[in-house]
Amino acid sequence: MTDNGPILVTGAAGQLGGIGRTVTGLLLERGLPVRAMVRREDDRAAALRTAGAEVVVGDLLEPVDVYRVVSGCRRVYFGMSVSAGYLEATLTMAAVAREVGVNALVNMSQMTVSQMSIQNTTPSRQQRQHWLSEQALAWSSLPVVTIRPTMFLESFFPLAGPTVRDRSRIELPFGRGKTSPVAAADVARVVAAVLADPGPHLGRIYELTGPRSQDMQEVAREFSDALNREVTYSDIPPEEWERELQRAGLPEHLTKHLVTMGELHRAGRYDRLADGVERVTGRAAMSVRDFVTLHADEFGSRRS
Numbered sequence: 217m218t219d220n221g222p223i224l225v226t227g228a229a230g231q232l233g234g235i236g237r238t239v240t241g242l243l244l245e246r247g248l249p250v251r252a253m254v255r256r257e258d259d260r261a262a263a264l265r266t267a268g269a270e271v272v273v274g275d276l277l278e279p280v281d282v283y284r285v286v287s288g289c290r291r292v293y294f295g296m297s298v299s300a301g302y303l304e305a306t307l308t309m310a311a312v313a314r315e316v317g318v319n320a321l322v323n324m325s326q327m328t329v330s331q332m333s334i335q336n337t338t339p340s341r342q343q344r345q346h347w348l349s350e351q352a353l354a355w356s357s358l359p360v361v362t363i364r365p366t367m368f369l370e371s372f373f374p375l376a377g378p379t380v381r382d383r384s385r386i387e388l389p390f391g392r393g394k395t396s397p398v399a400a401a402d403v404a405r406v407v408a409a410v411l412a413d414p415g416p417h418l419g420r421i422y423e424l425t426g427p428r429s430q431d432m433q434e435v436a437r438e439f440s441d442a443l444n445r446e447v448t449y450s451d452i453p454p455e456e457w458e459r460e461l462q463r464a465g466l467p468e469h470l471t472k473h474l475v476t477m478g479e480l481h482r483a484g485r486y487d488r489l490a491d492g493v494e495r496v497t498g499r500a501a502m503s504v505r506d507f508v509t510l511h512a513d514e515f516g517s518r519r520s
């Protein structure tokens with residue numbers, strides 16, 4: 217089977233972690249042809265086209281669309297927004313990938329799956345769907361590479377950006393639990409490295425974390441160092457957080473997932489360390505301090 221043709225990157229217009237968008241850029245930088253799948257034609261699609269990607273529009277929940285976008289591709293990155301239809305989209309992709317004959321399918325999952333089993337699940341439907349997706353992909357016999365990142369550092373933009381900007385405080389219901397968030401940019405570097413040369417990675421599972429596991433007081437100190445002003449952590453009641461997320465009008469699926477993430481943090485389940493970023497890319501994962509320094513403006517800028 218020849219391995220020419222473009223590399224398919226789904227969710228390429230993404231803005232939360234933006235893994236698909238960053239992977240597209242990294243692969244183009246390497247001189248590799250990329251087919252970037254987006255949900256609609258808009259400025260983000262135009263930017264991908266300008267960058268040199270072949271842009272295709274489609275819905276990952278529509279088998280005909282998925283068949284059209286995968287056809288002609290041998291390497292695929294599959295990832296999409298946290299959403300209720302995740303398992304259906306994964307299975308649609310798996311069915312099409314088998315039909316088309318894909319040589320490498322890089323599947324975005326979550327690190328929590330490492331701790332899950334039939335007997336030990338979580339209340340998050342998203343995490344359950346990732347667990348089931350991994351099971352189904354294993355049954356599919358497809359050549360899969362599984363990416364299991366812990367919480368993205370970028371999640372701090374929506375979850376802590378406003379309170380760090382307004383009152384220099386991270387307000388989250390993470391208790392005294394430790395956490396080791398990883399930069400989506402590092403996750404994207406791993407995905408791009410795998411797609412560029414999938415052979416050695418097929419069948420592997422990569423767990424990705426940042427370089428340190430620490431509680432939120434220590435995370436707040438890294439924010440303080442980066443912003444040159446005191447940032448503190450306030451452990452807010454989980455019910456208050458849930459009400460806030462509901463008030464913000466997030467979809468129920470996402471709200472429930474975030475609430476579970478808070479509960480698991482309180483229970484110490486995000487206290488993890490893994491070296492996947494360095495192992496695959498040869499470069500250490502970004503620290504909280506370096507991440508906040510890089511994005512100081514989003515957190516209300518650094519005091520001179």
Ligand SMILES: NC(=O)c1ccc[n+]([C@@H]2O[C@H](COP(=O)([O-])OP(=O)(O)OC[C@H]3O[C@@H](n4cnc5c(N)ncnc54)[C@H](OP(=O)(O)O)[C@@H]3O)[C@@H](O)[C@H]2O)c1
Nearest residue numbers: 227229230231232233234235255275276296297366367368
């Ligand atoms: N955030 C975290 O802390 C974290 C941690 C570990 C793992 N993950 C995993 O990372 C993945 C999300 O990655 P990300 O943050 O890079 O995503 P993202 O930035 O939110 O981008 C996801 C993209 O998927 C597209 N999309 C959604 N539904 C679609 C559909 N039906 N058809 C076609 N495209 C669709 C969205 O299109 P539109 O922009 O047009 O809506 C969006 O551009 C999820 O699997 C999540 O579980 C996240």
